[in-house]
Amino acid sequence: MQPRARRSNDERSATTRQALVSASRALFVEKGYAQTSTPEVVAAAAVTRGALYHHFEDKQALLRAVLEREFAELRRAIDQATPPALDAREALIAGSLAYLDAMAVPGRTRLLLVDGPAVFGHAEMMALDEASAAGSLREGLAALLGDGPLVPALASLLSAAFDRAALAISTGGDAKAYRAAMLALIERVTAGVGR
Template sequence: MARTRSQMVEETRAKLVAAARTSFATKGYAASSMDDLTAEAGLTRGALYHNFGDKKGLLRAVIDQIDAEMLARMHLVQQAAKSPWDGLIAESLAYIEMALEPEIQRIMLLDGPAVLGDPAQWPSQTACLQRIEKTVQSLVDDGTLAQVDARAATWLLNGAVLNAALWIAAAEDPKAAFAKAAEVFQLMASGLLAK
């Protein structure tokens, strides 16, 4: 059966993203050449330019893929929690813990921000922040959390989680940094609980 044009485009994009993901994780963004990426995928530079514009566009696609996987993992952790509050803390800690994974360290927390800027401004973060804000607002409404502004609490929690992950990724001893960050994050977040 002949493949459709959209199937061929999707296959080309998938090959480029897979090759870039491997290269960015092992060599880093700066050391990954477009010629090596396209050769690894068995494609031409033209395919890269046509599908992603440039290497930066390819990095965005890799980050979008990894981010979707991270969100799915965090969602599973959140769903397994006993309460919405426990779920919020569990998914926050899961994100922080993912900073121990070399691929996430390199692509999402070191190279991504260096090339694409503040992760809190990435398009994928908007939906995540909106979802967390709804959770925080419901926790305020049901009396679990103190009467705080849900948006402010969301941005501060998100900032703490993101900066903890960035710190862990850059730390000489990421495991020790994670243990400290997890402990302090839980203590800090618990300050939002209603008295």
Template sequence: MTPPIESPGEAKPRAKRPSKNRVKLLEVARKLFGEKGYAETGTEEIVAAAGITRGALYYQFADKEDLFRAVFEEMLAECGQEIFEKTMKGIEHDREDLHVGTQVMLDIFSRPEVKRILLLDGPVVMGWADWREVQRPFHLALIGHALEHLVDEGLIPDQPLEPLADVISGAAMQAALAIANAQDPAAARKIYGESLAQLLRRLAGPSNM
């Protein structure tokens, strides 16, 4: 599974350090969006909790939706890094990337703050098409390389992997959404997690995952 970050040895321009106000706004907004939801969180509450003026908020972000998107993208990147790290610790062979990684993703996306921002409010605030498009590079990075391992070992036919990665990410995200909206998330996590595992076992053969 490929990490959703650049290789440590890859030269890249030094990123400009974000301002203290921006960092504080992201921190406070993330907490409030995660606890109360986007609709129930006002900009006045955000700036009061951050200890800054409304002018400072609008200097950093165009509006509340722009702030939410920044929180969303920051959280998505953090989740991707955590999924990669936990997957690498949880496998003994590269062929296990896909199965372990998707199960780790379901666990992380089941956390209350992550579930609220990435799964429940994300599609509503950003719109379904934009929500999917923002996540697509994240899923292609985490799933695409895992599929390359399966091709290299002859466990699946050599084929264009991007469409297959899209299909698998769609199945994984549908499982995550079903868990997020379930009355009993723990029971749903077990059911949908096993369904996803069965799907991926059939992809590479029952004896290989």
């Protein structure tokens, strides 16, 4: 048994938090949030429940940390796929495909579309998502359709369709068909404006 290397507190905290978030993500994906116990999480992360409750207020806070990481990666993927050089329509298409691709990361649909809303409710999830996919979609749609009273509602409905497509694909649905159907939907909705 070696005497542990001397590490700064910041370093210790970071690795512990990281271990907890990664371990819980894997378990939440595998068994679902509700079916995952904190003893399981800490066993997988090779720490104790004391460490968990030191770094996170409760079990929900752990899920929140996992979700925030997922949203951040999602947002990064979409931003990267939609450089400012693209015009509104191009950006909408590219962003759409990037969203579906990013949501194909294993477990992401369950975390962001199933367990997240179940635990925090759709309202809070939309707030977390704000800066991410749904926001981009609404902006893109507004750029093409103007800002009539129907546009926010349409954006919300299309966002739900996106989520369903991602979920269907991740559960074995026909990815090609869903991607095509999603693009067709957008095409139809934005037809007749801006060329």
